[in-house]
Amino acid sequence: MVIKEGLRPGGRSARVQASVHCAVRELLEAHERSSVTVPMIAARAGVTPSTIYRRWGDLSALLADVAVARMRPDSEPADTGSLRGDLRAWAEQYLDEMSSEPGRMMMRDVQCSPTPGYCVSILSGQLQTIVDRYPGETAPSVDRLINLLAAPTVFRILFSSAPLAVEELHELIELALKT
Amino acid sequence: MVIKEGLRPGGRSARVQASVHCAVRELLEAHERSSVTVPMIAARAGVTPSTIYRRWGDLSALLADVAVARMRPDSEPADTGSLRGDLRAWAEQYLDEMSSEPGRMMMRDVQCSPTPGYCVSILSGQLQTIVDRYPGETAPSVDRLINLLAAPTVFRILFSSAPLAVEELHELIELALKT
Incomplete structure (x- = not known):
């Protein structure tokens, strides 16, 4: 999870991130990975696709971000x-x-x-x-x-x-x- | 390089493979990887795109095949x-x-x-x-x-x-x- 300095923890930005990460994890559990798309993730997370593109760039960058966050041990x-x-x-x-x-x-x-x-x-x-x-x-x-x-x-x-x-x-x- | 049993070395099939592999290597040297496409490779190798699709399936499978072949030491x-x-x-x-x-x-x-x-x-x-x-x-x-x-x-x-x-x-x- 890349926390940018200056972001207020628990603020809007952090909530968008948590919700998008959660949507990705749920979708990857339920679907073939190659069938998961940015619009599907956006719909599930309750954000617009352009929010995702603006923040992460593309699907592979978003998946990488989620993967890095999952590396953190519980x-x-x-x-x-x-x-x-x-x-x-x-x-x-x-x-x-x-x-x-x-x-x-x-x-x-x-x-x-x-x-x-x-x-x-x-x-x-x-x-x-x-x-x-x-x-x-x-x-x-x-x-x-x-x-x-x-x-x-x-x-x-x-x-x-x-x-x-x-x-x-x-x-x-x-x-x-x-x- | 995946040599299928029963193929005659140096035969038509081997020549197609050598020519396609060579085209991939040359294109990867001259171009950004993300801009290399199957039609470009086919044109350079002197084969049709469908020959490539039939034999390798898709671009990432072809790139993987070339990469494995390059692993073989000289x-x-x-x-x-x-x-x-x-x-x-x-x-x-x-x-x-x-x-x-x-x-x-x-x-x-x-x-x-x-x-x-x-x-x-x-x-x-x-x-x-x-x-x-x-x-x-x-x-x-x-x-x-x-x-x-x-x-x-x-x-x-x-x-x-x-x-x-x-x-x-x-x-x-x-x-x-x-x-």
């Missing part, structure tokens, strides 16, 4: 009591979510966003939260966790015939934890 | 005399190629291919060639090299604000070589 990463346990829980959930059909669509849409880098900053934030829970341990850097856990998860889904197996994910976690 | 991976050296040369060249504008376009197009997994099989073939040169050494598995070298390279280009630095790539190679 909750803190699970706290299992150990660094290894937290990383396993996080990585398994990430693999699950990204392998799903909505996850694949999200990754495709995010690439059309003008700021796809937002993706890694969200992941980094979550991994930093986990690492910060264990100040006594020599934890791997967040960059290393991104390279060794998030990257293979996504790369294999997008470009390989088979996603990462959970055992491979566990091996990568062990490798990341080795100092 | 030559064997460089032979530097050591496993570490070969991996460095290969990984640095891969990072270079994928970071370029044509590389980014290629990655985007390949995702529209019905067989994006072909991508990893090409990379695996190149890495296997390297590993096979050093039968005496305990080399990492090709899957490990894909996960630790190719995945972070591509993931960071697509989803982060900064690509992998060469130093990070070297660290990942050291990690991959650790038994």
Whole structure:
């Protein structure tokens, strides 16, 4: 979600955005993605198509914006009591979510966003939260966790015939934890 | 390049494919991608648009086919005399190629291919060639090299604000070589 500075949270602009995002999410659940159009979204959100074109430019930019907003996690990463346990829980959930059909669509849409880098900053934030829970341990850097856990998860889904197996994910976690 | 079984190499079908692929590559070099159309490609390739539609379905499928064909390397991976050296040369060249504008376009197009997994099989073939040169050494598995070298390279280009630095790539190679 791109919040422009100077916008009053909860103001008219924020309400338009929330309503349009919500319309997109609902339509994508109910319809084939290729059949969703800007006029359909506008009708459902209770705005005019020109409001959407003015604000987002075109359909792919709007879908990218919604996808980036959906990347934001609903909750803190699970706290299992150990660094290894937290990383396993996080990585398994990430693999699950990204392998799903909505996850694949999200990754495709995010690439059309003008700021796809937002993706890694969200992941980094979550991994930093986990690492910060264990100040006594020599934890791997967040960059290393991104390279060794998030990257293979996504790369294999997008470009390989088979996603990462959970055992491979566990091996990568062990490798990341080795100092 | 999808070679269907039973096609005679060098036959009419292969010549149509070569000519259409060549037209796409030339047009993409000279024009904005969004302005390239099937009739333009057909005119340049000396075939009718319906030949293209019949064979590839639509423009994005054709672009994906060309992108997959371009993934095939022109030559064997460089032979530097050591496993570490070969991996460095290969990984640095891969990072270079994928970071370029044509590389980014290629990655985007390949995702529209019905067989994006072909991508990893090409990379695996190149890495296997390297590993096979050093039968005496305990080399990492090709899957490990894909996960630790190719995945972070591509993931960071697509989803982060900064690509992998060469130093990070070297660290990942050291990690991959650790038994």
